[in-house]
Each structure stands twice: as structure tokens, then as C-alpha cells.
Amino acid sequence: MQKKRYGAVIELMPGRMEEYKRLHAEAWPEVLKTISDCNIRNYSIYLKDHLLFSYFEYTGNDYEADMRKMAADPSTLRWWAVCKPCMKPLLSRREDEWWADMEEIFHHD
Numbered sequence: 001m002q003k004k005r006y007g008a009v010i011e012l013m014p015g016r017m018e019e020y021k022r023l024h025a026e027a028w029p030e031v032l033k034t035i036s037d038c039n040i041r042n043y044s045i046y047l048k049d050h051l052l053f054s055y056f057e058y059t060g061n062d063y064e065a066d067m068r069k070m071a072a073d074p075s076t077l078r079w080w081a082v083c084k085p086c087m088k089p090l091l092s093r094r095e096d097e098w099w100a101d102m103e104e105i106f107h108h109d
Contacts, residue, residue: 004063005107008054008099009090012047016086020052023083030075038066052087054099 012020024045035043039060046053060066070076084098093100 004058005104006054006056006058007102007104008097009102010052010054010099011088011090012050012052013086013088014050017047020083020086021047023086028075028079031073031079034070034073034076038070040066052099053102 039058041057041059043056044054046055058066087098089098090100
């Protein structure tokens with residue numbers, strides 16, 4: 001089993017802060033279960049001004065397979081459809097990204 005930390009960033013659409021906060025205060029249990037079933041732990045989302053920063057630790061053996069599993073989950077797809085209008089991807093992201101992955105440059109346990 002590997003353990004890898006991931007950070008990503010995305011913009012919050014103007015006027016959507018309260019909606020985004022409400023959605024995550026009432027996150028759907030089936031979506032949270034899928035996150036756990038896909039070997040994601042210590043998942044957090046932070047807000048600063050108009051930027052959202054996500055952090056999680058991946059503890060599985062096949063990240064790509066787990067991400068495909070998550071992307072195929074019907075509840076997660078519905079959740080994303082509700083959340084996506086609140087977000088605006090960064091122009092600097094890779095073409096295949098929604099949230100822009102960040103490079104970890106420091107860590108201390």
C-alpha cells in the first residue's frame with residue numbers, strides 16, 4: 001500500500017461561496033462512502049478569497065483505478081453535477097484536470 005499526499009486548487013465562482021459551503025456542510029453520505037472506498041483519507045477543502053484548496057492522502061495501490069471507480073459512481077456523478085457550477089477551473093491547469101494538481105514542495109511529519 002502506498003500513501004501519497006495530493007493538493008489541488010480551483011477558483012470559486014463569484015456569488016457561489018455560501019452555496020458551496022452549504023453543500024459541503026451537508027455532504028451526501030453515499031459520496032463520502034465512495035471517497036473512503038476509493039482509498040482517500042484525511043480529505044479537506046480550504047477556502048481563501050476566491051480559491052478552493054483540496055488536500056487528501058491516497059492509501060491504495062492503484063490511484064488511476066480508484067479514480068475511475070469514483071468517476072463511475074452514480075451518486076458521485078450527481079454530486080459533481082451539483083458542485084461544478086460553483087467552480088471555475090484555473091486556466092493554468094492541465095487539459096485533463098478540473099481541479100489543478102499542485103506540486104508538493106515541503107512536508108514534515
